[in-house]
Amino acid sequence: MAEPNQSLPVDLFIDLDRSGPVPLYFQISSRIEQAIHDGTLPPGSRLENEVALGNRLGLSRPTIRRAIQELVDKGLLVRRRGIGTQVVHGKVSRGVELTSLYEDLERSGQKPDTRVLSTEIGEADERMAEELGVEVGSPVLHIKRLRSAGGVPIAILDNVLPADFTDIDLGDLSKHGLYQLLRARGVTMRVAKQRIGARDATAHEAGLLDIPKGSAVLTMSRTAFDNSGRAVEWGQHCYRPDLYSFEMTLVER
Amino acid sequence: MAEPNQSLPVDLFIDLDRSGPVPLYFQISSRIEQAIHDGTLPPGSRLENEVALGNRLGLSRPTIRRAIQELVDKGLLVRRRGIGTQVVHGKVSRGVELTSLYEDLERSGQKPDTRVLSTEIGEADERMAEELGVEVGSPVLHIKRLRSAGGVPIAILDNVLPADFTDIDLGDLSKHGLYQLLRARGVTMRVAKQRIGARDATAHEAGLLDIPKGSAVLTMSRTAFDNSGRAVEWGQHCYRPDLYSFEMTLVER
DNA sequence: GAGTGGTCTAGACCACAGA
């Protein structure tokens, strides 16, 4: 009863698109992920071994391996040498991908809303210079926003951007996310380093977030880098802890 | 000045061990990581292209690719098609691997210390059953601990383990970490799903953590799975926010 | 011994960026 299922065929492996832009390994991993989410591959069940899967699909083993590895990295599958590949137990099957309650609100029809508190072009102080990797005193764009959903305040967003972005269209900030605007300018985020913590809210923060003075806020500070490795944004955010949390999956490497 | 360095040779690629148990791609990625941390490869500098690197080291391209990919996943390198591979800017080079201030304390000589508050073998309630993937009413081991460093309380740890571990040696809990004990029993953690949040401390928690009643605590709840995909542990922890935070690196996939 | 994943090779063609 420890290993309830033998290897499953998973018939849904027809119609691979070899000419389109979608990589084969991605097509495979998507199909397997779908099979896990809809219960075709229940928790604990074993996958076919890599070689057999490759033969049956007419693909080479490295391609199959990469497809499976994608799902191992996502925390959906577990592999053991000499044993095989199994689906992870737990309510993994659905809903665990969400990163925050904010997205829950967004999905449930609550429209996110942003109020720009202030924008200012100033000079980088020591801390900003360090975080962004620029010279002290170089021009930076400092943005403070209040993010709400369904009329309820959720987070205070404090961001600093290097000189290149001082000409950003500030009017768009109330309509689009900062990352959305940067992407529209051709910037693609690739790496972010962040720290999550907590502290008591200041009186000002408590007022903005509509919570009792001195109660807890969840904090996150993050520096993001684009695809050339250059710092693009440094943000210090604080969230209403009853409306926001961070969810993640860790995989042993 | 945007691209300050051309590709660097990085001479330190001799003495590869082809017979030992350490994979070649790991030997390569370790050497590159070392070169980044000691400044041989400064932020923004470009690596040699994959083919040239492979030829010079006498390795195939897939092996080189895998080595580089390891560091891309760690957030140390960034790749662009048609451009090349570059070292990420920022103080990335060192010190960002630490996961928490707790480890800072540990490194600075403050010995971590654990006090077992209570251990109890009980029946799984609905929540525990759901998190651990066991039947409601099945036996579970419930452990509560207080973790300190240098005599200062840092975290309250509340853990629930399934039936298999009810015979764990509870005396060891004050001397070793829970994960350490599980590993000694042959259990290897592979996947963990966790949620980080914040809230006001209860009076009881405030007393244990030696903080003012009602001030903020950082919370983390986690379910861990072993290499067969089975849930092994469910924990609900709360931390003193002035002594603990979570640091992580995100990479766009 | 049989079956599995882990590693590695030596090529190939393609998509994209820049001069």
Next chain:
DNA sequence: CTGTGGTCTAGACCACTCT
């Protein structure tokens, strides 16, 4: 056009787990 990373093939040998 050249140079780069992204994908893919068709094999090979090894280490590990279980029977």
